Amino acid sequence: MSILFSNRIKDLKPYVPGRPIDDVKKEYNLEHVIKMASNENPLGCSPKAKEAIEKTLDKFNYYPDGNATALKEAIAEKFGLKIEQIQPSSGSDEMIDSISKTFLDKGDEVILADITFPRYMSTTKLMGATPVIVPLKDFTYDLEGMKKAVTDKTRLIWLCNPNNPTGTMFNEDILVSFLESIPQNIIVVYDEAYNEFVTRDDYPYNSYKFLDKYPNLIILRTFSKIYGLAALRVGYAFASKEILENIDKVRGPFNVNTLAQVAALAALEDDEFLEKSYILNKEGKEFIYNNFKDLGLWYLPSETNHIFFDTGRDANKVFIELQKRGVIIRPMFDTYARVSIGTMEENRIFIEKLKEILT
Ligand SMILES: Cc1ncc(COP(=O)(O)O)c(C=O)c1O
Known part of the structure; x- marks a missing residue:
């Protein structure tokens, strides 16, 4: 006798979150991994x-x-x-x-x-x-x-x-x-x-x-x-x-x-932390936009803490290559991916590794 599940969940798929840092460290035997995949605040919290x-x-x-x-x-x-x-x-x-x-x-x-x-x-x-x-x-x-x-x-x-x-x-x-x-x-x-x-x-x-x-x-x-x-x-x-x-x-x-x-x-109540986070995010976006332009990559100017961009090739492959180099982003579909803004150091690493893969 097989177990019966609700018809309502037949078409559903489990939510796929951004990959956790520890999983990627383990899979690729890496000491340092940065996560720019789930639109989190790279400064931590207040x-x-x-x-x-x-x-x-x-x-x-x-x-x-x-x-x-x-x-x-x-x-x-x-x-x-x-x-x-x-x-x-x-x-x-x-x-x-x-x-x-x-x-x-x-x-x-x-x-x-x-x-x-x-x-x-x-x-x-x-x-x-x-x-x-x-x-x-x-x-x-x-x-x-x-x-x-x-x-x-x-x-x-x-x-x-x-x-x-x-x-x-x-x-x-x-x-x-x-x-x-x-x-x-x-x-x-x-x-x-x-x-x-x-x-x-x-x-x-x-x-x-x-x-x-x-x-x-x-x-x-x-x-x-x-x-x-x-x-x-x-x-x-x-x-x-x-x-x-x-x-x-x-x-x-x-x-x-x-x-x-x-x-x-x-x-x-911590407006100072919010302000710091807002500025870091704004500067991070500018930095990544400029580098996307240099790389000839299409992107959407963003009002959030992430950027949607076209990798120009299978986004899943770019995602895997970046992971091997210690950077987690989010492949979306086809050639499109999403990267969350990190600290300036993280943004630099992301761009450096992306250049390695794309050029
Ligand atoms: C648009 C939007 N709504 C809701 C959520 C869920 O946020 P929470 O962590 O508060 O559940 C997210 C998380 O990424 C989101 O992007």
């Missing part, structure tokens, strides 16, 4: 977060605060929102999963882009909903196309701005006109995991100001990127009280662990 964690080391016997009250209060205060408009999660990953569980039933249509964060697709399929794919246009979200894809079966739309992996963005006017055009019984999830890296003036920096006008809006943020707390798994959503009360029904009871809560709270 020293204030580390201090907060140290103070918590003797509290592991207690369950976390399931309500993450102090963290919610601090986020509310920082952005001038009500506590009931905030819900921390175990990374945005968990929130993406919870949103799909909260809103989707079999047969519902969900609109999403083709080249974007893959968890939108997998959680949609997991719920038995029907993905409606609107391809990017010039590697950027096609919101006009998404509007046209709405039917009376549409329940949810996933937006990622700026987008992973392309690093491209759409501006505030485009976002507002999109929100205006979408019936308010359709949930619009607006994932701004990389918002803190954006440099363009026309980006919707304070998208949370739209929450009152568009009660169907859910905004996602994370402490995994510029805050450098990816290992602790903590993110948060902004949404209406009604939406969050319903998401609360599917949320794990202690979804954000104690270390994550105290570290995120401390990190939130």
Whole structure:
């Protein structure tokens, strides 16, 4: 007798994360390996977060605060929102999963882009909903196309701005006109995991100001990127009280662990660390752009902490050759790859090894 699995997972594939440093060290017998594959902060995290964690080391016997009250209060205060408009999660990953569980039933249509964060697709399929794919246009979200894809079966739309992996963005006017055009019984999830890296003036920096006008809006943020707390798994959503009360029904009871809560709270207040990370990222992008130009490689100017580029050959082969030389990047598809910005030293090593392979 064979074991039966849910039909919903038949088409799903496990998420493929960036390769861990230790795996690559072991496989190629290398002493030094750098990882530029998962859009992490190469500076680590705020020293204030580390201090907060140290103070918590003797509290592991207690369950976390399931309500993450102090963290919610601090986020509310920082952005001038009500506590009931905030819900921390175990990374945005968990929130993406919870949103799909909260809103989707079999047969519902969900609109999403083709080249974007893959968890939108997998959680949609997991719920038995029907993905409606609107391809990017010039590697950027096609919101006009998404509007046209709405039917009376549409329940949810996933937006990622700026987008992973392309690093491209759409501006505030485009976002507002999109929100205006979408019936308010359709949930619009607006994932701004990389918002803190954006440099363009026309980006919707304070998208949370739209929450009152568009009660169907859910905004996602994370402490995994510029805050450098990816290992602790903590993110948060902004949404209406009604939406969050319903998401609360599917949320794990202690979804954000104690270390994550105290570290995120401390990190939130460290503007100096954020500024340092932002500048390093901006300079790193310029350095890599200039070298891509010298190498004659096509790339997309990025509003995130990663660059999408064309290796001009099988990206998987370039990925393997770089690994042999101690650099982990992310092959995307065909000849395209994504590299996360590292420290200046890491950026230099990446370029040096890439030149070795390509020239
Ligand atoms: C666009 C986007 N959303 C969400 C996530 C998940 O982030 P977290 O670490 O908070 O789960 C990522 C991670 O790479 C991402 O790129």
